[in-house]
Amino acid sequence: MNTGFDVERIRKDFPVLSRELPGGRPLVYLDSGNSAQKPTQVIDVMREHLAMHYSNVGRAMHALGAESTEAYENARDKVAAFIGAPSRDEVVFTKNASEALNLVAYGFGNPTNDDPRFRLGPGDEIVISEMEHHSNIVPWQLLAQRTGATLKWFSVTDEGRLDLSNLEELVTERTKIVSIVHQSNVLGTVNPVAEVLARVRQVGALMMLDASQSVPHQQVDVAALGVDFLAFTGHKVVGPSGIGVLWGRGELLEAMPPFMGGGEMIEAVWMDHSTYAPAPHKFEAGTPPIVEAIGLGAAVDYLSAIGMDAIVQHERELTGYALGALGEVPGLRVIGPESLDRRGGTVSFTLEGIHPHDVGQILDDNFGVAVRVGHHCARPLHLRFGIPATTRASFYLYNTPAEIDALVRGLHHVQKVFA
């Protein structure tokens, strides 16, 4: 690789990558699509904060409270800058991407809110797609069930692309919200946001993007994208667990009813009613994931210092290499785009006659190769392809071609075991 990007130096930032697994196996971590590993830069910031600066935020006025609040709110600034948010107040910290998606879903069809954009009932429609993660399916199913609205979805082509051939029938005047994934966590496909958005604007609906798999792997700019809401999750951007982000247009966040009630999301409380703080605090009920937000701030600093462009380039080379090498394994079928065109570094596949659970387990047991097997929280997509499960290798900034070689060697061994 020749990108001014030093993967060996980067690997040293991630302590676990030099770990030996039980039995002396080295770790070959190809499961970053599931969750990314953490660099020392993130771990240390969290440890230091927990040990020396921790206290509750917002409500505490003493020295530690000021330090914690400043660190927490600085993290919001960092995240806002990282995703190009026009205002820091549009960045809501949640516990993960799932909460961000549910938060928006619960914003619709609430009888106490009469903003027409968020009214939802029988006759109104919600549009998602067949390639969604369960976290961008179930919240909308629950919403449809609660309100009587109709759930519709884009289908997926054999090549693993969003099928937009019926865009106009699918997204209509009845549509209130379209929520689709930016980059598929199974196929690797990067979806054509602008094309869908143009139709969404035509019919006056809102659009949400599940960017859980794009924010870690490309420079995402919410202003340039032009959507209304965007969700992602901290643990996939080398940040900690327990933190996610909802970005939403300020005026929409203002128009939405609160989701959860509690400390910090209020302006004033009486026994019989309350008024609410402006966004983002309106949506951050209770003590937030303080140290986790701070860790996320350190994570986006880390990625920015390396440069998202360099990361994109590195992953592109890895993905090209992987598609080539996997293509030579007999009986291996890639589910998703087979070229580098509009796709990220996530490669899912089946091995003829061998169940993915067995593939994954042997890769792990014998070679320390960590991949994900199953339906990757995208069961409908697997049903679409008529398969119960796939094996998925997903790459990140710290992966190397040698690790892809280890995967391929492992697959050959799997085939030998089950021959």
Add this chain to the structure above:
Amino acid sequence: MNTGFDVERIRKDFPVLSRELPGGRPLVYLDSGNSAQKPTQVIDVMREHLAMHYSNVGRAMHALGAESTEAYENARDKVAAFIGAPSRDEVVFTKNASEALNLVAYGFGNPTNDDPRFRLGPGDEIVISEMEHHSNIVPWQLLAQRTGATLKWFSVTDEGRLDLSNLEELVTERTKIVSIVHQSNVLGTVNPVAEVLARVRQVGALMMLDASQSVPHQQVDVAALGVDFLAFTGHKVVGPSGIGVLWGRGELLEAMPPFMGGGEMIEAVWMDHSTYAPAPHKFEAGTPPIVEAIGLGAAVDYLSAIGMDAIVQHERELTGYALGALGEVPGLRVIGPESLDRRGGTVSFTLEGIHPHDVGQILDDNFGVAVRVGHHCARPLHLRFGIPATTRASFYLYNTPAEIDALVRGLHHVQKVFA
């Protein structure tokens, strides 16, 4: 203090307690009711997990996935044991106590659920109290507004006790749920759960306890308490931010609709409907706060090793000492019980003629004494006492009588500044 309990040794476990604040002030942390400090034992477990064992849980089948899943689920075992839960499956990890309270509130009045216990509409009643934290007020207000149910509340006596004189009028056949605080975060009052519960059972309603301030400070046993739901929050039990707990009776968790939808809370997903995993996973949508749960497990281990009885005894001595010493400050009025009877180590007060914000700031600026000032997320309780705010000192296992002396010295100085 003579309890076989070595507070100086304990203080060494908490790195921040030996920190110097800017200007060379020592830290006197009397704000544990807001959030507790963290011992090395918790910080190290989290750091070690993040650095060497981290991966996503449940869904990952490789070695790291198994380690993370085991550590995460072990934390559930620890928490279950800590609160005497009859089954580990009754312990749901949330992001904080507020989410736990909202989760239960959203369980009511959901049109997709027809369990009569969770049906809620006009004519049905919810009962809370005037001494609740906003996190146990606003979720129920929002629920009442969404469903048309009526919100009622216990009042508070001049001594800061729950006024049970109208228990029978308040809790009636129309009541679906009573949710009150176990120990007040302002008054320190410990509420008579059994008395309220007897009436709740008589009318066939459900009962929830906000145990955010009791679980850190006494041995809480959900089976012995006999309530239906209980919430608490990790950061107040020397655990990390970003993690909370809902305990609920198994059969009720089973009867409730899911709250948030997403990965891990499902059994199977089709585009048009889904089936759900059994509790606790049904209520843990998306990647949970993994490292935070593990940190919470380490926190309850830490507290158990010291012994909750010893902690109770220590706090009792501190509280007695504090009530005595504060009683001698001229113009100081304690809001809440003035004796040690049925109260914990939280002492809120007003200083005549001086605004609590000024009290808190000077205590901090000049003496490094960290107290909380304001309404402590219990504005209705302050309205009840006709005061905009109080100053609150709250104690924990690591506090000493010398720190209370520092507080009192500080208060004398505050009075001098504003004389």
Add this chain to the structure above:
Amino acid sequence: MIAESMYQELILEHYKHPQGRGLRDPYDAEVHHVNPTCGDEITLRVKLGDGGKVEDVSYDGQGCSISQAAASVLHELTAGSTVDETLAVVEEFTRLMQSRGQVEADEDVLGDAVAFAGVAKFPARVKCALLAWMAYKDAVVRSST
């Protein structure tokens, strides 16, 4: 001895050469169980005989090697045993599987099924191992009533 790896020779043997596979007549009860999270399925029939004996356990299904091998091992263990004996094994097997690797397997009770001990550490695979066994338990209940 607890297995280091999940893929004991014995499991692979059973997977490649499943014992008693195929649905047979006659039977007292037939059940169909699915593991929705991974899509593994099994159809299983039980024929009980006199004196509480298990006469035949026949099955068909699809899924990973663990779920398929578990069915094969089950078939072998039940052959010629009484219902009570087999239910004791099912119980011990279930206990082992749900132990998350914290419990020593009792080889005296489990016989060949001890080879699955390594599975217990992988919550996601536990259901695969248990699929046939739970189906069997279910089928026995239905046969006797």
Add this chain to the structure above:
Amino acid sequence: MIAESMYQELILEHYKHPQGRGLRDPYDAEVHHVNPTCGDEITLRVKLGDGGKVEDVSYDGQGCSISQAAASVLHELTAGSTVDETLAVVEEFTRLMQSRGQVEADEDVLGDAVAFAGVAKFPARVKCALLAWMAYKDAVVRSST
């Protein structure tokens, strides 16, 4: 110079001896502002004169020393200035308060109000410091229309 502590002598001086406190006639506009999170309140009147001059700012209220002193300092700063001049100060003061301590205070513009620089580090107190100033801005708008 940015204050180390929030309680500058000047703030305490203003708190103990508030300048221009009390509501006076005549006035062009009266506003009542409340900080709901801490309960601080202020009633403030503005009387404008010829040539865009501020003739009088009178006020009454209750709350912490910061909010009360801020009203007193505001009174002093506005006396004899033009509306435009005072609004420039209000703007700089607001910028300083919302900087979370990241911005250097411009003493030339702020005068005595620079004493509040230390408040900017305490988000919860920023609203106290701003209460009177926001009320003033509001009142000026109402006076001129």
